[in-house]
Amino acid sequence: MPLPLKIVSWNINSVRFRIEIVEKFLREMAPDVLCLQETKVIDQDFPTAAFRALGYRHIVLHGQKMHHGVAILSKVPLAEDDRLDWQANREARHVGVRLANGMRIENVYVPAGGDVPDRDANPKFGQKLDFLERMTRWSEALSGPTLLVGDLNIAPLEADVWNHKQLLGVVSHTPVEVAAMAQLKASNSWVDLGRHFFPEPARLHTWWSYRSADWTVNDRGRRLDHMWATADIAATATRHHVFEECRSWLKPSDHVPIMTEFQI
Template structure:
């Protein structure tokens, strides 16, 4: 393994439908590892050949037909670790691997949580909170391991992580209870939020723009839903963090853009 390691996380919103922009990104950026969320495909139908042709021959999948799904594609060897059911219903929302150097990489797709931020009126919102609660309990047991937790957390925790804090306080992804749950998760392992480590608030750091806007860039109603968190033992190795905002303008884009951290290992 080289002295430098680059890891990308991207909610691709259907890997088969958007395989062209995935291939373009991999050709242009050439990260060592790509973590995808919302792949929306069974493992048997995953487009493995496209990744293998680009040198990403180490592939670990946790897929589901038409919904959810996560994948890790790598140019460096991977050892399979686990697929945790933080949703407690069998949905494919997590996959974890271990690298040859011992680093653990955990790729997660947190539920969106529906539209109404109330557990009683909207069971999906309760499922989201419970999911974060299970992740928190898991985090407490990590001890001093070098772990990178990446993915679509579906929570924008800081005021500067959304286009309008006041207008989104009652909108799922930025409600106080979600932010509180995410902060509990963060505290459970003293996670370092690498995005805000390299781009301190209130710096611009959006990763998601709705499809509803006719011109996403002009309206610029972004949120930071995608995250990379490093354990305290791993964080000092992080060298840079990049948000590839231009990908939102590519042909048939995802509503999320890729984020990448480079590590010196």
């Protein structure tokens, strides 16, 4: 008989600084698996005790001092973890695991890409495009049931940003990034679970800049956080959530958690 499984992805923007809201979220929503990005802590200093106290005893980390970092914390057993270097410079931007049911979870933090959408003028933008190219080559060779989650740092659709025309020249929504993401998505016929449950033009933002004193006033959001599934996993998905209210919590991340529920 299929069992329910709730999986969350959240760019937490420093797990130690925001541990209180992580604990609050886990107590309220009780996901089975939590995938974090931008943890900003080396593995030895990760606050594992707080997670174990809430039942997340299976912990796989890929940390880095002050920057980047990803982690998977789970109530269900994890195996076969790996850490791929799509940035090609040893930055901690990926961790993958396999669940007991054979499903893989790949947790990714794609580089933001700097402020100028030009490879020559801004090397960070070129690094982002190269990262996506390496991911695409990996995806082409991928086999088996897989869920790809994380901060992919691209809002691909017009409905994924607060103003499509104004953001066409802004990194995260430029045509070249959208095209790169489309190639990645096509490379394994990934199903975008967010848009599977909330087809455009439905509102589905997951990030709001800190630059606005009150993010709710102008509501200039973007959908940078994603969950993609291979077709076999997508067929088991039953619900998708975006927790906008977390953006107003004490000491919030600029990203909010997203969650998909499955019957696997």
